[in-house]
Amino acid sequence: MGTVRRRGREPGVPVPLLVPAVLAVAFLVLPLAGLVIRAPWGELGPQLTSPAVGQALRLSLVSATAATGLSLVLGVPLAWVLARSRARGRSVLRALVTVPLVLPPVVGGVALFLVLGRQGIVGRWLDQALDVTVPFTTTAVVIAETFVAMPFLVISVEGALRAADARFEDAAATLGADRWTTFRRVTLPLVAPGIAAGAVLCWARALGEFGATITFAGNFPGTTQTMPLAVYLALQQDPDAAIVLSLVLLVVSVATLLLLRDRWLTRAVR
Amino acid sequence: MSRRAPVVTALVLLLAGCGGSADDGTATAPGPSTAELGGTLTVFAAASLTDVFTDLGERFEADHPGLDVQFNFAGSSALAAQLTQGAPADVFASANEAQMTVVTDAGMADEPQVFAANVLQIAVPAGNPAGVTGLADLAREDLTIAVCAPQVPCGAAAEDVLTAAGVTAAPDTLEEDVRAALTKVELGEVDAALVYTTDVTAAGDAVEGVDVPEAERAVNDYPIAVLADAPNPGAADAFVELVRSGEGRQALADAGFRTP
Incomplete structure (x- = not known):
């Protein structure tokens, strides 16, 4: 963390940049401060120890982590294809797989129904042949979160791959390594910080997922009610409980991000 | 819309510095029947x-x-x-x-x-594939059942009706509003949902209604x-x-x- 001061440069931030920047900070931080200020600190203990909160928090952490795992397994190879293959139609493919980034998550939930629901294209077959129904299960939560969050991972890993020096891969190839070996032994270590950054983004997005989850997985305590769903429903009856739940989610996400930042992200930035 | 509105409100409040509305009395306030409404x-x-x-x-x-x-x-x-x-x-x-x-x-x-006023009815997909005949079927574990969350009115009414009938329902999802429950019936993703009679009417041919005599005990005004x-x-x-x-x-x- 050595700080280098460049004395040659003009000190201070230009006013046209400073004012909007300060406004941006206020805009992003004030709502969070509001949560902390309005929190019913006296009720915090009983709320936190209630089994419903623990259940929702556990489900959120487990499903967001599973969604990140699934996104890593499927998303890193996809990112490689987008960054390295020279096949035609790559830009179309990239546009297609990033659609979930801009799609309203509720629409994503309905789309998942149409494919994986009991009446869906694939889901009907699953239901009849294997007696497996996906909606309203924890699996559905993971699928909904993966659908929404994986593009974040794909985009950042693809960016890392493009920025990585391809000459290392060329060198490995000239030394006789095949493309799979090159990928495992050269490319992966090279872009590991980018993968880590993408995984953190993906995890954070999955943790906050609401629309696709409540649509496709429904809302039932213990199986599909994640923290964002619990917050939304608590807000309708007991705003104080909703504030406590939001605080818990806020603390958990900030703690996780700080932890990972120390471990990985600083390396990614360097 | 329901989820966006609070965000918009927060934005408006922030930008307006939480100022009270000053133009309450100054706007022309015509009687309902006299002047042109705009x-x-x-x-x-x-x-x-x-x-x-x-x-x-x-x-x-x-x-x-x-x-x-x-x-x-x-x-x-x-x-x-x-x-x-x-x-x-x-x-x-x-x-x-x-x-x-x-x-x-x-x-x-x-x-x-x-x-x-409105009463509850059981909505089932067209053709009633699961053969739902009354409230007692909502306790069947083998069916996929949607009920409104207890925090919203249709869920509060559902609790009253189920309690009155002595049925312990086995819902798979507690929906955030009645239309979300209805949509899942329309898509055929749940076998039955407890919704309002009016929702069954509104859904047209995709949904059928099963009357619930016990619903009379929880009429929503x-x-x-x-x-x-x-x-x-x-x-x-x-x-x-x-x-x-x-x-x-x-x-x-x-x-x-x-x-x-």
Whole structure:
């Protein structure tokens, strides 16, 4: 963390940049401060120890982590294809797989129904042949979160791959390594910080997922009610409980991000 | 819309520095029947009123060409929460008395009028594939069942009806509003859902209704009120008048509501 001061440069931030920047900070931080200020600190203990909160928090952490795992397994190879293959139609493919980034998550939930629901294209077959129904299960939560969050991972890993020096891969190839070996032994270590950054983004997005989850997985305590769903429903009856739940989610996400930042992200930035 | 509104409200409050509305009294406030109505009328209404109110809103706009009617349809409890957090609106129509009380207790409206009533019915996909015949089927573990979350009016009514019938339901999901529960029946993703009679009517051929005799024990009364801080009080009064008129009652009855 050595700080280098460049004395040659003009000190201070230009006013046209400073004012909007300060406004941006206020805009992003004030709502969070509001949560902390309005929190019913006296009720915090009983709320936190209630089994419903623990259940929702556990489900959120487990499903967001599973969604990140699934996104890593499927998303890193996809990112490689987008960054390295020279096949035609790559830009179309990239546009297609990033659609979930801009799609309203509720629409994503309905789309998942149409494919994986009991009446869906694939889901009907699953239901009849294997007696497996996906909606309203924890699996559905993971699928909904993966659908929404994986593009974040794909985009950042693809960016890392493009920025990585391809000459290392060329060198490995000239030394006789095949493309799979090159990928495992050269490319992966090279872009590991980018993968880590993408995984953190993906995890954070999955943790906050609401629309696709409540649509496709429904809302039932213990199986599909994640923290964002619990917050939304608590807000309708007991705003104080909703504030406590939001605080818990806020603390958990900030703690996780700080932890990972120390471990990985600083390396990614360097 | 229901999820976006609080964000927009927060934005507006932030930008306005939480200033009180100064133009309350200065705007021309004509009586409902005298002057021409104009501007925007914002109506917060229970999700179950979506079709009737959209229809009545179009008629209202046709009668008053200068007027633009905006609806926010959502679970009544979500709407009540938005209103008490300062969402600007002219009229609130709730699917039960409890959520209207949240708003009147906050001093944001008075003298709500009951304009309709609704009872629960079991909605099943066309053809009733699971052979649902009554409330007792909602306890079957092998079926996929949707019930409204207890926080929203249709869920509160469902709890009352199930308790009255002595049935312990085995729901797979607790939906955030009645239309979300209905949608899952329409998609064929649940075998049965406890919704309002009017929702079954609104869904048309995709959904069939199974009557629930026990539902008579939990009839939901729908109150409507003009909000105290209504930006367009003249139009708000006129709209409430329309809802409670013979024309409004007919539209409500056509949709399956009971009218006083």
